[in-house]
Amino acid sequence: xxxxxxxxxxxxxxxxxxxxxxxxxxxxxxxxxxxxxxxxxxxxxxxxxxxxxxxxxxxxxxxxxxxxxxxxxxxxxxxxxxxxxxxxxxxxxxxxxxxxxxxxxxxxxxxxxxxxxxxxxxxxxxxxxxxxxxxxxxxxxxxxxxxxxxxxxxxxxxxxxxxxxxxxxxxxxxxxxxxxxxxxxxxxxxxxxxxxxxxxxxxxxxxxxxxxxxxxxx
Amino acid sequence: xxxxxxxxxxxxxxxxxxxxxxxxxxxxxxxxxxxxxxxxxxxxxxxxxxxxxxxxxxxxxxxxxxxxxxxxxxxxxxxxxxxxxxxxxxxxxxxxxxxxxxxxxxxxxxxxxxxxxxxxxxxxxxxxxxxxxxxxxxxxxxxxxxxxxxxxxxxxxxxxxxxxxxxxxxxxxxxxxxxxxxxxxxxxxxxxxxxxxxxxxxxxxxxxxxxxxxxxxxxxxxxxxxxxxxxxxxxx
Numbered sequence: 001x002x003x004x005x006x007x008x009x010x011x012x013x014x015x016x017x018x019x020x021x022x023x024x025x026x027x028x029x030x031x032x033x034x035x036x037x038x039x040x041x042x043x044x045x046x047x048x049x050x051x052x053x054x055x056x057x058x059x060x061x062x063x064x065x066x067x068x069x070x071x072x073x074x075x076x077x078x079x080x081x082x083x084x085x086x087x088x089x090x091x092x093x094x095x096x097x098x099x100x101x102x103x104x105x106x107x108x109x110x111x112x113x114x115x116x117x118x119x120x121x122x123x124x125x126x127x128x129x130x131x132x133x134x135x136x137x138x139x140x141x142x143x144x145x146x147x148x149x150x151x152x153x154x155x156x157x158x159x160x161x162x163x164x165x166x167x168x169x170x171x172x173x174x175x176x177x178x179x180x181x182x183x184x185x186x187x188x189x190x191x192x193x194x195x196x197x198x199x200x201x202x203x204x205x206x207x208x209x210x211x212x213x214x215x216x217x218x
Numbered sequence: 219x220x221x222x223x224x225x226x227x228x229x230x231x232x233x234x235x236x237x238x239x240x241x242x243x244x245x246x247x248x249x250x251x252x253x254x255x256x257x258x259x260x261x262x263x264x265x266x267x268x269x270x271x272x273x274x275x276x277x278x279x280x281x282x283x284x285x286x287x288x289x290x291x292x293x294x295x296x297x298x299x300x301x302x303x304x305x306x307x308x309x310x311x312x313x314x315x316x317x318x319x320x321x322x323x324x325x326x327x328x329x330x331x332x333x334x335x336x337x338x339x340x341x342x343x344x345x346x347x348x349x350x351x352x353x354x355x356x357x358x359x360x361x362x363x364x365x366x367x368x369x370x371x372x373x374x375x376x377x378x379x380x381x382x383x384x385x386x387x388x389x390x391x392x393x394x395x396x397x398x399x400x401x402x403x404x405x406x407x408x409x410x411x412x413x414x415x416x417x418x419x420x421x422x423x424x425x426x427x428x429x430x431x432x433x434x435x436x437x438x439x440x441x442x443x444x445x446x447x448x449x450x451x452x453x454x
Binding site for chain 1: 297301302392396405414429
């Protein structure tokens with residue numbers, strides 16, 4: 001960017017490993033909290049939707065609208081209330097996970113074949129046993145597919161929270177942009193994308209462990 | 219923060235919107251809205267010009283299914299701020315400077331995946347019997363694509379364009395970080411100057427614009443799609 005400045009200065013990376021490690025932890029923490037809290041809220045809302053189908057429309061509308069609001073705008077709207085804090089970042093990040101997670105949890109449970117449910121009932125499972133021991137395990141593949149998308153997009157969105165004083169690797173990108181220092185912004189961007197790819201691979205492994213029967217078919 | 223603070227921000231923001239000074243000069247609301255839409259429209263048009271032909275062609279031939287489908291997942295993994303970060307050195311090395319160009323460069327890859335994947339999925343989803351019938355009637359391959367497959371895939375193609383447009387309108391906000399125009403200006407400047415009325419006004423404007431684009435596209439889809447096909451299932 002500045003004349004004579006190389007695109008990447010490798011010595012900068014070597015001397016800033018502590019900083020990069022700290023941003024990695026921050027990025028993972030912001031993502032983990034958002035996806036965990038988002039999953040709990042989405043799971044409860046999905047249970048409600050499965051029990052009371054007529055609330056599906058309103059819930060989808062609200063979460064869809066939240067999903068449409070640009071991330072920077074949502075964070076900005078929260079600042080007068082919760083300030084430049086972790087809480088502001090998490091409220092925004094959690095909001096964005098809901099649409100995808102609810103859609104996949106509800107679809108996963110609904111796609112469980114009716115004969116399987118009948119068979120389970122015939123074997124003497126009561127409603128809650130059948131739900132936790134038959135429907136949820138069979139829905140796991142679809143649910144984890146939703147968690148993968150939610151995790152990948154959250155890791156991307158975390159970078160934007162740099163603007164409200166959080167950000168993980170996004171902080172490096174932002175500082176890189178402000179200082180016209182390409183090394184720092186490229187390191188931030190590459191690390192963020194790598195983290196998303198790594199997290200996605202981990203979730204694929206988790207899904208294989210939790211649903212060993214899909215390996216036979218696949 | 220005390221409850222009074224919350225009331226104040228709404229009062230302040232309302233005052234900001236009613237102040238005539240915010241409707242004149244280069245920082246006027248209508249100028250920023252126009253810049254925002256201009257940038258977004260250009261990005262979606264360029265992305266569509268690249269992604270639609272590829273998606274339609276791959277869908278028609280059924281080639282490279284793996285790539286065509288996974289490009290959407292890769293697209294989600296690309297964080298918008300990282301795209302902007304990559305675009306900045308590129309724009310600089312091309313001598314395009316700050317602002318408009320790097321933002322445009324960063325928005326295009328964001329818009330490509332949903333357009334391409336939806337076009338691909340839409341075309342692949344067309345009933346093979348219908349295509350055989352068209353072939354039997356003597357239609358050429360481009361003719362089949364144009365008169366049979368594309369109209370049948372239209373709901374999904376349009377929904378891909380809608381996803382891309384909403385994403386682009388949302389992300390164009392970040393252009394303000396690299397000295398671009400658009401509505402992100404109010405948010406970034408509001409943050410920097412700690413002027414929360416300006417910040418809040420900018421956020422409301424961007425959010426409204428994104429929702430309007432979504433709604434307007436939905437209306438357009440409903441009208442553009444043939445009456446026999448009106449149950450569009452979203453691929454993304």
